[in-house]
Amino acid sequence: MYPVISRHLISASAVLLSVTLIAPAAYAQSRAETLRYVTAATVNTLDPNIPGSTREAFALSMSSYDRLVSFGRKQLNGKWVFDLDTINGELAESFSVSPDGLKLTFKLRPDAKFHDGSPVTAEDVKWSLDRCVTAPVLGKAQLLTGSMTSADQFKVIDPLTFEVTLPRPDKLALPNLATVYPIIINSKLAKSHATPEDPWALSWLKENEAGSGAYIVETFKPGEQAIAKRNEAWNRGSPDKPASFKRLIIQSVPEPATRANLVERGDADLVIDLQASDVQALEAKGKLKVISTPQYNAVTFISMNNKIPPFDNVNVRRAVAAALPYDDMFKAALFGRGAPLFGASWADGKPPSGGYPISQPVKLDLEKARAYLKEAGVPEGFATTFSFNVGQASTAEPMAALVKESLEKIGIKVDIQKLPDAQMSTAINEKKLPFFTEGIVAWLPSTDYFYRNFYTGNQRWNYSSTDNAELEKIAQAARFELDKAKYEAEGKELNAIHFEQMFQVPLWQPAQDAVMAANLDGYVYQFTRQVDYRNLSRK
Numbered sequence: 001m002y003p004v005i006s007r008h009l010i011s012a013s014a015v016l017l018s019v020t021l022i023a024p025a026a027y028a029q030s031r032a033e034t035l036r037y038v039t040a041a042t043v044n045t046l047d048p049n050i051p052g053s054t055r056e057a058f059a060l061s062m063s064s065y066d067r068l069v070s071f072g073r074k075q076l077n078g079k080w081v082f083d084l085d086t087i088n089g090e091l092a093e094s095f096s097v098s099p100d101g102l103k104l105t106f107k108l109r110p111d112a113k114f115h116d117g118s119p120v121t122a123e124d125v126k127w128s129l130d131r132c133v134t135a136p137v138l139g140k141a142q143l144l145t146g147s148m149t150s151a152d153q154f155k156v157i158d159p160l161t162f163e164v165t166l167p168r169p170d171k172l173a174l175p176n177l178a179t180v181y182p183i184i185i186n187s188k189l190a191k192s193h194a195t196p197e198d199p200w201a202l203s204w205l206k207e208n209e210a211g212s213g214a215y216i217v218e219t220f221k222p223g224e225q226a227i228a229k230r231n232e233a234w235n236r237g238s239p240d241k242p243a244s245f246k247r248l249i250i251q252s253v254p255e256p257a258t259r260a261n262l263v264e265r266g267d268a269d270l271v272i273d274l275q276a277s278d279v280q281a282l283e284a285k286g287k288l289k290v291i292s293t294p295q296y297n298a299v300t301f302i303s304m305n306n307k308i309p310p311f312d313n314v315n316v317r318r319a320v321a322a323a324l325p326y327d328d329m330f331k332a333a334l335f336g337r338g339a340p341l342f343g344a345s346w347a348d349g350k351p352p353s354g355g356y357p358i359s360q361p362v363k364l365d366l367e368k369a370r371a372y373l374k375e376a377g378v379p380e381g382f383a384t385t386f387s388f389n390v391g392q393a394s395t396a397e398p399m400a401a402l403v404k405e406s407l408e409k410i411g412i413k414v415d416i417q418k419l420p421d422a423q424m425s426t427a428i429n430e431k432k433l434p435f436f437t438e439g440i441v442a443w444l445p446s447t448d449y450f451y452r453n454f455y456t457g458n459q460r461w462n463y464s465s466t467d468n469a470e471l472e473k474i475a476q477a478a479r480f481e482l483d484k485a486k487y488e489a490e491g492k493e494l495n496a497i498h499f500e501q502m503f504q505v506p507l508w509q510p511a512q513d514a515v516m517a518a519n520l521d522g523y524v525y526q527f528t529r530q531v532d533y534r535n536l537s538r539k
Helices: 012-022 024-028 055-064 122-134 139-144 187-191 202-207 256-265 276-285 314-323 326-334 366-376 390-408 421-429 447-454 469-479 484-501
Strands: 034-039 069-076 079-089 092-097 103-108 154-158 161-165 215-221 225-230 247-252 289-294 298-304 338-340 383-389 413-419 435-441 504-516
Touching: 034 256, 055 215, 055 225, 055 247, 079 092, 079 289, 103 122, 122 139, 122 154, 122 161, 122 187, 256 276, 256 504, 276 289, 276 504, 298 314, 314 366, 314 390, 326 338, 326 390, 326 504, 383 390, 383 421, 390 413, 390 421, 390 435, 413 421, 421 435, 447 469, 447 484, 469 484
Parallel strands: 034 247, 383 413, 383 435
Antiparallel strands: 069 079, 092 103, 103 161, 154 161, 215 225, 225 247, 289 504, 298 435, 298 504, 338 504
8 A cells, every 4th residue: 555645734745745655657757748637526436427426537537438429629718618519439430320310320440449458349339338328327317318218229230330229319319428427348347347236347347447548547546546547559539649648647635725836836737626716816927827718518506496485486586686796796706707697688688599508687686676575475575594505615605695685685684504515415305495506517508408407307406496387398399309490499488488487596607717837738628527638738
């Protein structure tokens, strides 16, 4: 066992020493050939399908495993982000969709090999996707959103040809295969570690990697550190060559000040989870590169449980929306780093776009808020709680204080509750919170996906307990609508219902601030809100 330095005593120099002690081989490579990434969170599993997997685990698996396909990239306001509408082959040399939209056919790269040198075959793809929809893993719910629910839908045509059959055309089927979960696993290796009690080798794959991706995991200490070396045979990247860095070190450093210090000193190359104040300070010094990208597939909102009085009254919800100090909250919580979803102007009161999220025409107007309370039959206001996850305190606490102060001006007395993550999650699951702030993220950010997953059904992600038959009908129809003009019209209808009923109040899309060495290049904001190590290089 390698020595481990106490997290409670960690410092910038200690972190550097820790890496040296844990991975002396890493220092045989030159500094330029090693990418060091520090994060507050941890890589807790090598299999992203394991319930409880962290986003950091997702990021490592994106580089250690291949999938059949991957997302392209596009420019959004001058920043590179993933492109849901562009699908490229990864293990697939080519792919096609039948004219009726019911069959997806993939031709595998003949030169693709797993890390042990064995060839990637359609049998491996079949076993991997069977596992994704059959085993008790996270991928089952994800592939359901692309109409893939049964192993019977996956077929080996020949050693290099694989076919997926859909019950009806689904525009999210192909993008689903580019997400985190449908990793292609070395099935022979995995099956050799399976047991009758664990036929899908869940236990073994949690701490062992059996992929074909750009990096080969060498050292994995759950919750502390992962080290990977470049797979020299990997050629699935854009420009068809191995990843730029020979070595990748991912290390957990809980204290934000220490992470900031490490990247400022050059002892780390990249961090994406610093506090906004630290980002501003480092950016002002001008020594590091800061790429600030609004998380275009994520939304922070204030939610009201539409089933709990008085928030079951639409005019109460409208009153709250009119009493929020949007600009002050945006500055206090995020230092203005992100994309606001308030203060819009809609011509004729109609949504200008069928996209989601969309900036809404809401602003602070206390007189209008008081009028709505009067219409709701509670002109004197009422008392309620406002909850947030203590893990989000750096942004949620200043926002909550402003919410409390502003709502008291219209008679709504607010008791702020800071809840531990587990307690917050349980209360959300049980639909017990009347009024709270949370965030949502969609890996496949299409309008119908957002509305179906976050505004329908008795499920955890329906934060506002929305129960609107018209919205659900339109969202379900839009899921399978292939005509772009009709889909856009349906999106506008959904956005109009959302604003008219004010189920919850979208606030903003927070920025993801990637702070990195000035000579790093190739950063792309990904659907996982994590780093894609394969894209990065040193200039």
